[in-house]
Amino acid sequence: MNPQEDKRLFLVDAFALIFRAYYALNSFAQKRPDGGGGLINSKGQNTAAIFGFTSTLLDLIQKEKPTHLAVVFDLGEATERTAVFADYKANRQDTPEDIIFSVPYIKDIIRAMNIPILEMAGYEADDIIGTIAKRKADTGHVVYMVTPDKDYAQLVQENIYMYKPGKQGGPPEILDVEKIKVNWEVESPKQVIDILGMWGDAVDNIPGIPSVGEKTAKKLIKEYGSMENVLANAENIKGKLGENIRNNKEQALLSKQLATIILDVPVDVSDDDLLISEPDKEKLTTIFTELEFRTLGKRILGSDFTINKPVKSTSSVQQNLFGESTEEGEEIVSGKNIGNTPHKYFVAQTQEEINDLVEKLLASKEICFDTETTSLDYFTLDIVGMSFSIKEGEAYYIPCPQDFEAAKKIVHQFKIVLENPSILKIGQNIKFDMLVMRRYDVNVCEPIYDTMVAHYLFEPDQKHGMDYLSETFLGYTPVSIEELIGKKGNRRVICAMCRLIKLLSMQQKMPTLPCNLKTNLFRS
Secondary structure, eight states, rough: OOOOOOOEEEEEEEHHHHHHHHHHHHHHHHHHHSSOOOOOOOOBBOOOHHHOOOOOOHHHHHOOOOOOEEOOOOOOSHHHHHHHHHTTTTTOOOOOOHHHHHHHHHHOOOHHHHEEEEEOOOOOHHHHHHHHHHHHHHTOOOOEEEEOOGGGGGGTTEEEEEEESTTOOOOOEEHHHHHHHHTTTTTSOOOOHHHHHOBTTTTTBBOSSSOHHHHHHHHHHHHSHHHHHHTTGGGOOOHHHHHHEEEEEEHHHHOOOOOOOOOOOOOOOOOHHHHHOOHHHHHHHHHHHHTTTTTHHHHOOOOTOOOOOOOOEESOOOBOOTOOOOOOOOOEOOHHHHHHHEEEEEEESHHHHHHHHHHHHTTSSSEEEEEEESSSSSTTTOEEEEEEETTTTEEEEEEOSSSSHHHHHHHTTHHHHHTOOTTEEEESSSHHHHHHHHHTTTTOOEEEEEEEHHEEEEEEESOOOOHHOOOOIIEEEEEEHHHHHHHOOOOGGOGGGGEEETTTTGGGGGGEEEEHHHHHHHHH
């Protein structure tokens, strides 16, 4: 391939990617033991299709850098195919409600990205894509049809390619004429139509020829060249196969007609209409905030993007950590973050500082506790530091040296706190921190409160990560590790206590766990 970089047109088959994203992401989420699939937002909306489609579209733009782009939709109305065969696609199941909910949001995102949406009554997306692809290839464009749908193989020619997005982060598959010929065992991509016609399609309810599958269809086309030649030589084909071909000639020709992509759709779109342009960041901010797309928002809009809702505030009104006020006279301000929230962070390094902190912790009825480690592998990790919080807006960090025995001496000074049955220990996924402490001969004892487990019991279908819980329940956007140390930074230089500010009061918004349930959870 030698693409002309000045005219790279990508035509996206919308529903093919929407359905693919919906089923793939929901299947993946069901297999995750931590509930971190990220598919259900705080409103209970399944956003898998929206997130997956938008991610694929963004990857396409960032990696392939098209000069021209359009997204093509089916309207779901009667088409030329239903006019000649009323049962066309009659077997298809009803579209899932989650996808019906998702499509308007997906279209809003596409429009906010200033990408044209193409759709036309009476025609399917593959007809529109096929027509534009052929037309633009003739005027100097290199065209990529973005779809996993096998039917598009019939359209591949010089300067027209199938572009199948990669699965689970893998690379895309780009199919040119030679790859189509090898995959389908044909001399020309146009013969794919003959194979599809004889093979049929249960999804689209294209009948084909009874008992003729993919393998047999390829063999017949390899021998006879076209469906018409197969039908003309049906008398020479022996056995049940020959009988089925002879008895279903009209059905075979109808099936080929149904499988043929229409190439003369009266769609009018200019090169200027298809040109890539800058997205409308204000509209995208509104949409991503509503859908709670933190990661996608940061990818498109920058690291400052947050899904925080505005919180109510006034200088004369007392607030709690959740931005709730008890008096009138409130005004709207931006969501909470480290830049606009009062905070005090202390690093305890000297023996005197550690002694003072231990004394404060022992005097507290409940503490927030976290560890920073060199990895998440319990068998190989080393502790980097510990964080504690006992008061809203204040936190303490105790750095630990690399030497195991030296770090153990520091950790052991907090043994009297963490093994104290009179102190409630609060943490996020605290079982991990308990395992870390056990590695240093400290056995964290009950009572224990895990915000992640509590939220799972409270709202099992939603996300349970610390950042999500903080933004949803506290209106506070935590500082990310990347912001502190960069993508390649050394975790030993991180001051992790800034991530603890939100934990202290979180239990006010979580259900209380019965003591016996806590015991079973943390002893497992």
